[in-house]
Amino acid sequence: MNLTATEGQTVTLPCRAPNNKLLVAIEWSRPDLKQQYVYLSVDDHTERLNQHPSFKDRVILLDRQMKDGDVSLVLINVTTDDTGTYECRVETRTNSRRATLDAAPISIIYLRVDPPGQPGGSAGPTAGLSAIVCLLLLLF
Incomplete structure (x- = not known):
């Protein structure tokens, strides 16, 4: 799953563990x-x-009580340094009291965090500078 956010936002990374454990x-x-x-x-x-x-x-955690296996993570005030791949793993116990750690992640999420004012990473300082140059050319 891919998620995109802007710096300063709060993002929820979804993950659901098996209900019956x-x-x-x-x-x-x-x-x-x-x-x-x-x-x-x-x-x-x-x-x-x-x-x-x-x-x-x-x-x-989004739900500290983890109802229905919801172990989604809330990441507050994201920055561009938060860009990366996140993996969710759980250790469960069944009625036999034997604990097992899932070696493989049950959820993998790629989060991209863009700087403010650059949704999708398409606009930047160069775009703003080009607009100013065009405006000056029209005035003179």
């Missing part, structure tokens, strides 16, 4: 961050020890 851990990561993560919750406790510093105090 108890969620033990939720991990949101970006492969380029290596050992650090975007968000990690284990046994309903948010872990911050190895959280990447740029995400501290800017990420929360």
Whole structure:
């Protein structure tokens, strides 16, 4: 899934875990961050020890109760540095009390964050400068 946002916006990265299993851990990561993560919750406790510093105090779960397996992540005040691929993984427990970590992500999202005033990345300083030059040519 691809999402596009503008700097300063709040973005929700969707992810849904299986309904019939108890969620033990939720991990949101970006492969380029290596050992650090975007968000990690284990046994309903948010872990911050190895959280990447740029995400501290800017990420929360959309539904802290995770009703119907909703483990979507809200990313607050996005910047262009937030552009990248996000992966959602969960660790579940079934009735047998055996926990299993899904090695493969259950959701992969590519987020592109554009600077303000540049929706779609098509307009930029050059476009603004060209408009000014055209206006000056009309006046003289």
